[in-house]
Amino acid sequence: MNPIVPMIASTVVAATPLIYAALGETIVEKAGVLNLGIEGMMLIGAVAGFAATLATGSDTVGFMAAAGAGVALSLAFGFLTLNLQTNQVATGLALTLFGIGLSAFVGHNLAGTPLPPLPPIFIPGLSSIPIVGDLLFRYDIMVYLSLVLFAAVEWFLIKSHAGLTLRAIGESPSVAHAIGKSVLTTRYLAVMFGGACAGIAGAYLSLVQTPMWVEGMSAGKGWIALALVVFGTWKPARVVLGAYLFGGVTQFQLFAQGFGLPIPTEFLSMLPYAATVVVLVIICRDPKTILLNQPASLGISFHAAA
Amino acid sequence: MQLNKKWKFLRLSIAAGLLATSGAVASAEPLKVAFVYLGPVKDGGWTQMHDEARQKLEKAMGDKIKTTFVENVPETADSERVFRQLAADGNKLIFATSFGYMEPLQKVSKVFPNVKFEHVNGFKTAPNIVVYEPRFEEGFYLIGTIAGQMTKTNTLGFIGSFPIPSVMRNIDSMTLGALAQNPKVTMKPIWVNTWYDPGKERQAAETLIAQGADNVGQNTDSPASIQVAQEKGTYAFSIDADMSSFGPKAQLTGTTEDWSGYYIAETKKVLDGSWTGNRHTRWGLKEGMVVMAPLNPVIPPAAVKVFEDTKAKIISGELKPFVGPISDNTGAVKVAAGTAMTDTDAAFNSVNWYVKGIEGSVPQ
Numbered sequence: 001m002n003p004i005v006p007m008i009a010s011t012v013v014a015a016t017p018l019i020y021a022a023l024g025e026t027i028v029e030k031a032g033v034l035n036l037g038i039e040g041m042m043l044i045g046a047v048a049g050f051a052a053t054l055a056t057g058s059d060t061v062g063f064m065a066a067a068g069a070g071v072a073l074s075l076a077f078g079f080l081t082l083n084l085q086t087n088q089v090a091t092g093l094a095l096t097l098f099g100i101g102l103s104a105f106v107g108h109n110l111a112g113t114p115l116p117p118l119p120p121i122f123i124p125g126l127s128s129i130p131i132v133g134d135l136l137f138r139y140d141i142m143v144y145l146s147l148v149l150f151a152a153v154e155w156f157l158i159k160s161h162a163g164l165t166l167r168a169i170g171e172s173p174s175v176a177h178a179i180g181k182s183v184l185t186t187r188y189l190a191v192m193f194g195g196a197c198a199g200i201a202g203a204y205l206s207l208v209q210t211p212m213w214v215e216g217m218s219a220g221k222g223w224i225a226l227a228l229v230v231f232g233t234w235k236p237a238r239v240v241l242g243a244y245l246f247g248g249v250t251q252f253q254l255f256a257q258g259f260g261l262p263i264p265t266e267f268l269s270m271l272p273y274a275a276t277v278v279v280l281v282i283i284c285r286d287p288k289t290i291l292l293n294q295p296a297s298l299g300i301s302f303h304a305a306a
Numbered sequence: 307m308q309l310n311k312k313w314k315f316l317r318l319s320i321a322a323g324l325l326a327t328s329g330a331v332a333s334a335e336p337l338k339v340a341f342v343y344l345g346p347v348k349d350g351g352w353t354q355m356h357d358e359a360r361q362k363l364e365k366a367m368g369d370k371i372k373t374t375f376v377e378n379v380p381e382t383a384d385s386e387r388v389f390r391q392l393a394a395d396g397n398k399l400i401f402a403t404s405f406g407y408m409e410p411l412q413k414v415s416k417v418f419p420n421v422k423f424e425h426v427n428g429f430k431t432a433p434n435i436v437v438y439e440p441r442f443e444e445g446f447y448l449i450g451t452i453a454g455q456m457t458k459t460n461t462l463g464f465i466g467s468f469p470i471p472s473v474m475r476n477i478d479s480m481t482l483g484a485l486a487q488n489p490k491v492t493m494k495p496i497w498v499n500t501w502y503d504p505g506k507e508r509q510a511a512e513t514l515i516a517q518g519a520d521n522v523g524q525n526t527d528s529p530a531s532i533q534v535a536q537e538k539g540t541y542a543f544s545i546d547a548d549m550s551s552f553g554p555k556a557q558l559t560g561t562t563e564d565w566s567g568y569y570i571a572e573t574k575k576v577l578d579g580s581w582t583g584n585r586h587t588r589w590g591l592k593e594g595m596v597v598m599a600p601l602n603p604v605i606p607p608a609a610v611k612v613f614e615d616t617k618a619k620i621i622s623g624e625l626k627p628f629v630g631p632i633s634d635n636t637g638a639v640k641v642a643a644g645t646a647m648t649d650t651d652a653a654f655n656s657v658n659w660y661v662k663g664i665e666g667s668v669p670q
Contacts, residue, residue: 003513003516003517006512006515006516007512007513007516009512010508010509010512010513014505014509104346104378108346108348109348111346111348111349111350112348112349112350112354112547112551113551114529114533114551114552205504205505209504209505209508210504210505210507210508210528210530210533211533212504212528212529212530212533212552214349214350214502214504214528215345215346215349216502217504217505217528219500219502219503219504219505219506221505250506250509251509251513254496254498254506254509254510254513255513255516255517257495257496257497257513257666258463258494258496258513258514258517258519259517259666260494260665260666260667261666262666262667264669265469265497265499265669266499266669269497269498269499
């Protein structure tokens, strides 16, 4: 068996939850809100998606429930930071801790229950092309949807009027407010979108990648998604590239071990983090680009003057 | 998680308070036995097995004892607080069910000399601390027996957590068990540097299978590799608990633990006053602490017979997993012909070499 094809396939599967979570956070941050609660929202999404799929037998319902649960949690974050103007960093961290605890509590009786995996979609004809078919046309639907999401986010931010408003609010909420844009509504919608994406990312773990529920199963992926947004300088294409890079290097280091390369495993385990940071830093090394892309009012509460 | 723990503490303290007020009236109070768990009781693995044993203990001893447990206790200074609280609440026998509680236990045991502590897999004993440990290598040797007979590619895989002696012994004994049945097998290890990360375990299993390993063992905690094997039509082996529900076709067998025999024996010792400190107990298949998960019906009868014969020989003591001659994969002799390395040898507790048949070099 040619080992390259399955390697690439597992890279894609490993990168997909990161793509969802990181694209969601990109929109949130572009609106000037820093939500550090991705990890918590992912876990809530994972447990909600798992429970809903177990109850109904439908993955679609599972993913919808996960998105809903992510939105619910993000609304709590929105209320605290946008209405009550609490510190976004502290509130986000609290959201992660809350999500970890709540998901463990809710999922207490779900642990140890297996779930049948989501069948891959075999596009007739295309999937039987040797190698190319295996490489491109044998994934579950959520992989393809993550690419659709990427295109949509890219289009929204760059081409759409609403995206322009969102970016303006992220840069200078007071100016946007002065010309009649509702900062609160836009930021709420952005935060909810981020919550939905994080929820879906979590459900991807509990429904597709490893169809089971176990406490803390996101194992830090929410933080990696967060880092990808920053190192990808808030550009969706770079964020997605970073996610694939991270998944790919993780896969490569396991592959290298299986071949018995004489490299310390601790070094190999570090490699995905190091490689992703290095590559993205090289791509985005121009400080001007960073400044240009970083939302100027990121993490700063906005209080509309009466 | 945190809430849950707090709630348990609250209940504990209420119970302790009630006992304190009613204690003067009651004559024979039950012995209070406490369990401290690393994970949640429904983790489907390590902690769950301890909790099932606790329930068996309660059933066996009836109203002579009263058990409590605290779950999700991290291996940090937090655990010290939990041990102090449990001892202060009047628990006389405390089972600490994770390796990382070793240092906190050392501290707390000095403050509560009348409380008896039992620590799993550790190596530091005291007048009121004893250590207990299963002979995991026996289970892994038997896993190897099956893997060696079932492999078609003559390539086995192993998902390792950390290259520490207790894990090195498991990959070594699985390989030795396989080689005894099939001298052509080679073993591919992958170290994931975590005990628990379903996503990474899954990637490791996929990599091993892509590189031709059709029988994959594991020393990590999630059933991810069993799920992968089920999808790809290869075989895998569970650890700690029976994980066959995650891959009924894929899981051939596995090594699990039944702690109840030991817990009952130790509790009886405390009750009749024969409990002593400074002991190190290792139990295996013979004593029933290591139990093999059910064999998959796909295994042919001839292979099952080899498995059962080998198991019988290990139980009778005729076969020891680390019997010489054993050389490592660089050719150095580690166990001389005619001798066996057992758990009383110092070398046993510092195994840091791959037996011949394992590819690559040990991560240092």
